[in-house]
Amino acid sequence: MLRLTGAELTIRLLENQGVTCIAGIPGGFNLPLYDALGRSGAIRHVLARHEQGAGFIAQGMARVSGRPGVVFATSGPGATNTLTALADARMDSVPLVCITGQVPQSMIGTDAFQEVDIYGMSIPATKHNFLVRSPEELPRVIAEAFSIAVSDRPGPVLVDIPRDVQVAPVEVDGLPEPGRATPMPTPDSASLARAAELLNAAERPLLLLGGGTSSPEAAAAVLEFMEQQRIPAVMSLRGLGVVPHGHELAVGMLGMHGARASNMLVEECDVLMVVGARLGDRATGRLDSFCPKSGLIHIDIDASEVGKLLMPQVGLTADASQALRALMPLVKPRDRGAWLARVDARKATHGLRFDREDDILSPYGIIRHVAKLVGDDAVIATDVGQHQMRVAQAYPMNRPRQWLTSGGLGTMGFGLPAAIGAALERRGGMAVCFTGDGSLLMNIQEMATAAETGANVKIILCNNNGLGLVQQQQDLFFDGRITASAYTTRTDFVQIAQGFGLPAARLTAGKDPQRVLKEFLGKPGPCLIEVQVRAEDKVFPMVPPGAANSQMIEGIPS
Amino acid sequence: MSSSIKSALTMLRLSVNNHPGVMSHICGLFAGRAYNLEGILVTPEDDGATCRMWLVVKDDGRMEQIVKQVSKLHDVLDVHVGQAEPTVFNRLAGCLEC
Numbered sequence: 001m002l003r004l005t006g007a008e009l010t011i012r013l014l015e016n017q018g019v020t021c022i023a024g025i026p027g028g029f030n031l032p033l034y035d036a037l038g039r040s041g042a043i044r045h046v047l048a049r050h051e052q053g054a055g056f057i058a059q060g061m062a063r064v065s066g067r068p069g070v071v072f073a074t075s076g077p078g079a080t081n082t083l084t085a086l087a088d089a090r091m092d093s094v095p096l097v098c099i100t101g102q103v104p105q106s107m108i109g110t111d112a113f114q115e116v117d118i119y120g121m122s123i124p125a126t127k128h129n130f131l132v133r134s135p136e137e138l139p140r141v142i143a144e145a146f147s148i149a150v151s152d153r154p155g156p157v158l159v160d161i162p163r164d165v166q167v168a169p170v171e172v173d174g175l176p177e178p179g180r181a182t183p184m185p186t187p188d189s190a191s192l193a194r195a196a197e198l199l200n201a202a203e204r205p206l207l208l209l210g211g212g213t214s215s216p217e218a219a220a221a222v223l224e225f226m227e228q229q230r231i232p233a234v235m236s237l238r239g240l241g242v243v244p245h246g247h248e249l250a251v252g253m254l255g256m257h258g259a260r261a262s263n264m265l266v267e268e269c270d271v272l273m274v275v276g277a278r279l280g281d282r283a284t285g286r287l288d289s290f291c292p293k294s295g296l297i298h299i300d301i302d303a304s305e306v307g308k309l310l311m312p313q314v315g316l317t318a319d320a321s322q323a324l325r326a327l328m329p330l331v332k333p334r335d336r337g338a339w340l341a342r343v344d345a346r347k348a349t350h351g352l353r354f355d356r357e358d359d360i361l362s363p364y365g366i367i368r369h370v371a372k373l374v375g376d377d378a379v380i381a382t383d384v385g386q387h388q389m390r391v392a393q394a395y396p397m398n399r400p401r402q403w404l405t406s407g408g409l410g411t412m413g414f415g416l417p418a419a420i421g422a423a424l425e426r427r428g429g430m431a432v433c434f435t436g437d438g439s440l441l442m443n444i445q446e447m448a449t450a451a452e453t454g455a456n457v458k459i460i461l462c463n464n465n466g467l468g469l470v471q472q473q474q475d476l477f478f479d480g481r482i483t484a485s486a487y488t489t490r491t492d493f494v495q496i497a498q499g500f501g502l503p504a505a506r507l508t509a510g511k512d513p514q515r516v517l518k519e520f521l522g523k524p525g526p527c528l529i530e531v532q533v534r535a536e537d538k539v540f541p542m543v544p545p546g547a548a549n550s551q552m553i554e555g556i557p558s
Numbered sequence: 559m560s561s562s563i564k565s566a567l568t569m570l571r572l573s574v575n576n577h578p579g580v581m582s583h584i585c586g587l588f589a590g591r592a593y594n595l596e597g598i599l600v601t602p603e604d605d606g607a608t609c610r611m612w613l614v615v616k617d618d619g620r621m622e623q624i625v626k627q628v629s630k631l632h633d634v635l636d637v638h639v640g641q642a643e644p645t646v647f648n649r650l651a652g653c654l655e656c
Contacts, residue, residue, distance in 0.1 A: 119579055119582075120579075120582055123579075123582055123583055123586045124586055124590050126633040127632075128631075129579075131578075131579065148632060302630070303626050303629075303630075304623065304626035304627050306625075306628055306630075307623065308623055495634060
């Protein structure tokens with residue numbers, strides 16, 4: 001029999017789940033939890049400087065490990081500050097458990113100090129949520145929260161614990177079995193047979209790989225399937241790195257800023273098999289013009305994704321690796337030499353070209369230079385904007401879980417805290433954070449967290465003194481009227497980074513930028529490297545919003 | 559009520575966990591995904607551990623998707639799809655006047 005407080009029991013349950021690190025910020029209504037955490041020897045705490053930062057630090061840990069990231073926040077503003085990170089995790093299917101403090105139950109509904117209905121507010125931002133009403137509920141709720149976060153399609157779960165539940169005494173007979181992923185049912189054999197039939201009859205089959213294939217197990221199954229069947233693949237933003245960059249069967253990213261070759265091949269294929277991708281609008285372009293000539297097989301772990309936007313000939317609710325492994329013995333390898341020759345030709349003629357990629361001081365050049373200096377072991381995180389699309393296009397991503405980006409929600413401010421979480425999770429492994437000045441300013445306070453933890457984060461800032469992707473759209477689609485997207489004062493990011501205690505440098509032509517970049521990437525711990533880029537430089541090719549993927553536009557050389 | 563509207567109504571009968579947040583989850587899903595919810599009736603069952611919930615839903619061609627989304631909610635234990643008799647909630651309202 002264990003006699004504990006609700007807070008102590010919560011920490012014991014987290015230890016029981018194998019949690020080793022929590023990102024968060026204490027406040028009035030989660031202090032009992034923090035007091036119990038402080039007395040735990042097994043869990044490290046990372047003190048973020050804003051709860052959104054804590055949410056993204058936990059996401060960084062989860063995205064590189066596949067295990068749920070854990071966040072602590074107090075009631076009211078602490079809790080609401082986590083919402084963006086939760087909504088982001090929901091969109092990109094990242095497992096998180098967010099534990100918030102709440103005012104005592106006797107005060108709920110009285111507009112008490114720092115009271116907010118975070119249970120109600122987090123419903124659409126989470127996969128599921130709980131309001132704990134007694135300490136006796138904690139063993140079931142915590143185990144369920146972890147199980148829900150990682151089962152089938154992963155996602156964020158919020159557990160709101162009122163202060164009276166945290167301080168109440170409770171007696172439990174030992175700790176429950178930790179919450180784990182519930183096994184997926186075996187894929188439906190009739191659907192598997194029909195998928196195999198479609199593939200066997202296909203002359204020009206193509207795979208579309210999404211974030212659902214980004215676990216090492218799924219990526220291994222994907223590669224085996226592709227190589228056995230000689231079927232080429234395009235990737236969504238979140239599917240990058242699943243197949244090593246430069247693999248002969250990898251075509252590259254499709255969609256709004258993808259390779260023209262990828263969009264063309266989706267149009268030319270006769271069977272498109274979508275695996276672990278939700279056919280988001282940035283990937284498909286105008287839906288009625290997407291893969292117009294092909295049969296569609298859609299494999300997704302979430303039944304509601306199959307048929308949500310396009311009705312496939314064959315839909316399969318299954319884990320990607322399970323489905324592909326079940327499919328392999330049913331599909332007969334056949335000679336598709338003509339199709340593969342076509343794919344190679346498209347790659348050669350309509351692959352991505354990177355403007356001034358040898359110039360380290362250009363937007364693509366800095367990405368290519370960093371890639372040459374850091375190995376595949378480094379995690380590559382981005383923020384959101386032009387730099388993000390350029391990294392997606394130009395960085396040679398070679399392994400699953402190497403690539404951390406806010407795909408679905410497109411959250412500026414994601415990059416720095418996510419990179420901190422990734423670096424801490426990998427115990428000193430390097431995480432590069434490509435960012436822009438607009439994005440960096442949205443969670444710049446986490447530089448203090450980086451400095452305090454010594455996280456091995458290299459911030460590569462492409463500074464165009466404004467919101468570049470917004471300016472690009474205004475220039476192209478609003479007759480060049482640049483409204484509220486160019487900053488009128490300059491921020492000295494080198495000085496700011498140094499103020500937080502980070503070594504920092506601006507790369508300039510006169511000061512041997514190659515040497516400076518190499519020197520800073522080789523320093524231990526966090527640092528910032530800034531490159532000045534022009535806001536007028538656009539990301540191309542581009543599908544105009546609302547247009548079909550076949551209507552990509554190229555840049556006018558400036 | 560015209561026959562075209564009659565034929566476009568579906569009754570979903572759910573069994574759900576009985577706690578104060580369940581209605582928010584169901585209504586939030588319908589609001590967030592812009593599904594048309596025409597009426598709700600809820601009563602406790604199984605000694606109050608679960609509730610039975612009847613939803614009258616306008617079928618705009620997305621019924622399969624609605625059922626999949628509702629089934630995904632953690633507190634939804636069972637979903638049954640049936641025909642909705644369009645005036646059923648109106649007649650019930652007559653009995654409930656207070």
